Amino acid sequence: MKFRKIVTGISVTAVAALALVGCAPGGSGDGSASADQTLTIGALADITDWDPAQAHVGHALQPYQAPYDTLILREPDGKLSPMLATKWSYDDSLTKLTVDLRDDVTFSDGAKFDADAVVANFTHFQKENGRQAAQLVNLDKAVATDEDTVEVTLKQPDPAFTYFLSQAAGLMGSPKALDGDAIGSDPVGTGPYVMDKKASVAGSQYVFTKRKGYWNPDLQKFGGVTFKILIDVTARTNALVSGQVNATLLDARSASQADGAGFTLTKSQVDWGGLLLLDREGKLAPALGDVRVRQAINYALDRKALVKSLQVGYGTATAQPFGPASGAYDKSLDDAYPYDPAKAKKLLAEAGYADGFTLTVPGIASFEAIYAAVGQQLSEVGITLKADPVPDQEIVNKIAGGSFPAAYFQLFQGEAWVAINQIISTNALYNSFDSMTPELQELIDEVQAAPTAKEGDAAAKKINELVVDQAWFAPLYRLDQLYYTDKTVTVVAQTQMAVPSIYNYAPAGAK
Template identity: 40%
Template sequence: MLLPARPSAWQSTTIPGAAMPMTNKRRLSVLAAAAVAVLALSACTGQDGSSGGGDDQGPRTLKLGVSSELLSYDPVDLNGGGEGNLLWMPVYDRLLTITPDNGLEPGLATEWAFDDSFSVLTLELRDGVTFSDGAPFTAETVKANIENLKASSSTEAGIVAPIEEVVPVDENTVEFHLASYDPTLLYQLGLAAGVMASPEALGTEEIKLNPVGSGPYTLDDQGSVRGSELIYVKNDEHWNSDAYPYETLVFKTYQDITARLNAAKSGEVDGAPITSAAAAEAEAAGLTITNTPAGWLGLGLFDRAGQIAPELADVRVRQAINYAFDKQAILENVEQGYGYATSQTFAEGQPGYDPELDNRYEYDPEKARELLAEAGYPDGFDLTIPDLPHMAAYTPIIADQLKDVGINVTIKPVAPTDTLAEMFGGQNAAFAMEFGGTSIGQITALSTQSVWNIFKSTDEELSQLVSVAYKATEEDEQDKTYREVNRWVVDNAWFAPWYMKDSIFVTSSEVTVEPWVTNVTPLISSFAPAK
């Protein structure tokens, strides 16, 4: 069974309708304070990482600003989300290739297919590929890389854990024998889990700073200045060289968002990721803004069986919480309108997105109070929420808006070192969250095996819907089955999303770029000189 070019996709996570206008001065002040806090969090202090040296590099050079460099190019240290993709994708090919709309195309694997039982995945491999150290790419290379990742302590090791055995059939064919079927596996093979490096370099100290891949570029270690400027030179022998129009890539590091924006305004870089707080200034300077939904932001309602917050076991309470938030006002005040208000976790343009669900829980505090009364809480109830450091700008909004419908929120301080324990340790029934990603990522987060299903919530009807969705491979089938899961989750209020938050990338008039849906930065292959 040959799979289509646009199979299921997965998420990356980030750990930092029409709504009635807010007229309550107290609520507006909370939102204004949140906007200031978001700006403060994004404008962390740092030094302007510019070192010059880009002015004479010619029109075939692409210069991009980034907030930080990779700590290591070792494949086991890479991950599939965030800004780091810009830095490692130029040097490493993956088994499959991600497209900007989260489809899949051939990479080092030219064809791929599951057997009828979904227990064996067969990959036909590209012939004639060599690594930068001259080693050939073969089925044995795939075996070495997957086994190296599985044996590591990497966060990506869990992704390839279902691969029980890698079996080279011949030089250009390899089989993955699976202990269990994972619907995210194909998508992950287009990200960090599918990175292929020279077997001779795996496990060495040298690969941490000097990647040995087969990608469209190689790192110019001699010309680069660590901590300031990284230079990549085009690999003209690459099998897809024509897809990369730039001869040289230059990445300049600016920890400070203001310095990064100023570099884009001055022409020191051709593009850079920025925050919504800086978007107006960028637009006024004549920069082109490219924005795309990167993930949803809101309140995660995790204790759906009421283990530590009995009130949340009643679906009417969870629905009341959804009605309590003025999503549009929060979006406008905190994110300057970059995004769109929604009641669903599936992003527009992705399989399973249902436009009717965006307005499922329009701001209606009176409806929220009615539902609470029906559930037996006419006077509301008490709820404790952790003040997660990376979500500190949003927690006061939760407390403020829930108080308006009778839910008294106690905000529990959290030290940065305790963040993960507070999120995933089963200590909190609900907390502010930002969850980026593709549709299949939203579905897998519902699994009792997912770290995001903190209290192992389960439901027989949902399990059946998810089981069917997991096996969907055709686009129409995916969209239909994912929608059914999506609608169930929204109707049962497992989460309380506020809006899809945009990622924002600015470019000069000399560059065009296509956004990568649900990711914070575009793919490096999506940049091209403006015509």
């Protein structure tokens, strides 16, 4: 079984919850608010390398937005807007993208931002093979046709390419700095803030101050931004309540403490959690090779009860892997498998498993309570869930490498094409047994070649319907992301992102 490195869209919030760290003093929470105040954010993970080619997604992308701009800006609702790029357009083949650039931007080291800088960043991003290298997997070449125009040639149509230019692949570092090692600890970009090296401590906090002469001062809503590294949710909760940070992401078990202390909650849904029924040909678990068994697993799950018990009500029961903002979402599929243990038993009997079977999954401490609850429900129809311990750091490799026939995981609900290449296509990290049918492949090809987003979404909806009908997965719920802020700041949620972009924060009372 081959192991792929196409990691775009992995739920980093799920992985970040596996480590621990203490909280550091600092921040402001005294109720005062002004454009000169420092925004202090409780971050979920350390940034071990500030090279833009090593940037990740979701909450791990947020800190990079302080020193770096992206070519394209992703608005809170997901709309793509100009940033360093003023406009962009494809040719009829959808493989040539022309990108026009701003001509009034410089990097923090004084170098000019231009088309050559964009080409240098694309080359560097591909060469460094960072955590989101797959975002430029379809890039064949990029050419500066003049000082402020870049022509990009793709190996094949990529419906998510412009989206990726608002993500890690779109972060622009100074070409002078890209050739050395210093950028790993001292970011050099065109962004609204610059790192204060003396005040920053690796693994503890990263301090940024407002950059003078920044091309878009409207985005500089604070005098500075500090990221305090607080991986443990208890540490984040304590830091928020004690005034050490202004904003941070908590979980369902910590919400009551923040609610009781009067902090403002902003909710959004980014990830879905559920069973990946990976072995659809029955190579490791013969039972999973029968669609009736996979459907029986779905009917055996009381999703609403699981939302209540595991998420304290912070979530939405669902039987589909695509989210509402994906373009592939179909509301009716949320209840495609209503809780019906009698029907589950009937399907198991028809498939030859009236006496049940044992399903082995990778077990880690973070998912212990989930496996216990899901295992109890499955046992009521005769299925025994057996969790074999796996070290936290090996969980992705074990799932993606085909070591287990099924697994519980939490996954990012991104754009339709991103999700397809995360969990469904034969290139997907989480299609570890290369499951595919001619009908499904034809629909995937339709999404890729669709001349408009509307046509692509229509094909993606059919993909969603097909994989739900064939029970490729047994989703449980979409998790609520619980983002809390103190009274000195306001924030707007960022669609498909566990934490807001830094542009979405503002001092309380600011217009």
